[in-house]
Amino acid sequence: MKKTNKLNDYDTFVEKFKPKRTTDDCYTPPAVYEAIKGWAMKEFNIAPDRPIVRPFYPGGDFEHYNYPQGCVVIDNPPFSILAKIKRFYLERGIHFFLFAPSLTLFSSRVEELTHILTNSIITYENGAKVNTAFVTNLPSPNVFMTAPDLAQLIKEADAQRPKAELPALDFPANVITSARLNKIASLVSFEVPRTEARFVRTIGTARKGLYGGGLLISSARAAQAAQAAKTAQAAKTAQAAKTAKYELTPEEQAIVADLDKQRGILS
Numbered sequence: 522m523k524k525t526n527k528l529n530d531y532d533t534f535v536e537k538f539k540p541k542r543t544t545d546d547c548y549t550p551p552a553v554y555e556a557i558k559g560w561a562m563k564e565f566n567i568a569p570d571r572p573i574v575r576p577f578y579p580g581g582d583f584e585h586y587n588y589p590q591g592c593v594v595i596d597n598p599p600f601s602i603l604a605k606i607k608r609f610y611l612e613r614g615i616h617f618f619l620f621a622p623s624l625t626l627f628s629s630r631v632e633e634l635t636h637i638l639t640n641s642i643i644t645y646e647n648g649a650k651v652n653t654a655f656v657t658n659l660p661s662p663n664v665f666m667t668a669p670d671l672a673q674l675i676k677e678a679d680a681q682r683p684k685a686e687l688p689a690l691d692f693p694a695n696v697i698t699s700a701r702l703n704k705i706a707s708l709v710s711f712e713v714p715r716t717e718a719r720f721v722r723t724i725g726t727a728r729k730g731l732y733g734g735g736l737l738i739s740s741a742r743a744a745q746a747a748q749a750a751k752t753a754q755a756a757k758t759a760q761a762a763k764t765a766k767y768e769l770t771p772e773e774q775a776i777v778a779d780l781d782k783q784r785g786i787l788s
């Protein structure tokens with residue numbers, strides 16, 4: 522019994538030091554936020570004197586936040602309670618333009634809202650990369666819209682982020698690192714016998730260090746490695762091209778026919 526408590530204490534202790542990577546803890550880089558806010562204000566004709574508020578922050582309580590008259594919430598909320606947030610604002614007539622997870626964008630109150638898709642993978646301050654879309658109750662006739670101009674603005678703002686990545690290294694094909702192998706490991710079988718490999722920590726006259734160490738392999742095996750990389754690339758492309766095909770049921774076709782008729786009446 523005592524042992525279990527100790528373990529739990531230790532787990533709690535370790536947990537505190539783990540960087541949080543859930544979407545609820547994704548902090549928006551300021552340049553990305555400003556780009557999105559600027560686009561939303563223009564696209565939805567938000568008057569410059571309307572207060573823009575951000576009620577979502579650590580320890581925040583959006584249900585008891587002091588919303589100024591006529592304000593617009595433009596913020597990145599915790600995605601796990603997005604349905605509750607939308608309901609709260611819709612019930613109180615508070616305008617919002619919220620970040621939302623792209624994959625589950627059409628999740629609640631769908632037909633009352635406008636959904637904006639840009640296929641933007643935003644890198645948040647905690648390093649998490651999330652395909653992010655947006656949802657708003659600002660006046661618009663559209664239930665959804667794509668926004669290539671917003672995509673471009675986000676891309677430009679994201680590029681301002683200091684990049685932590687290492688410079689790309691161009692190693693000869695005879696050098697194998699685990700990073701290189703991981704690119705093919707789930708797609709292609711490739712083996713090298715011990716007799717055709719030597720462990721090295723550095724390569725070249727500059728004694729460039731190989732992160733995690735590496736192996737020099739024979740030229741014949743290097744040619745096989747290059748071929749394996751090509752096969753893996755082709756498999757990735759083929760995987761990406763695979764799409765499931767679904768047909769509409771007669772009931773769904775009737776809904777579409779109804780919508781077509783409706784459009785005929787309106788235009």
Ligand SMILES: C[S@@+](CC[C@H](N)C(=O)[O-])C[C@H]1O[C@@H](n2cnc3c(N)ncnc32)[C@H](O)[C@@H]1O
Nearest residue numbers: 545547548549577578579581582583597598599
């Ligand atoms: C995805 S983060 C975004 C933070 C910030 N809005 C931004 O754009 O960088 C969501 C934030 O909402 C906070 N949060 C969680 N529940 C909340 C609530 N009920 N009311 C207000 N904020 C909350 C989280 O602690 C977290 O800081």
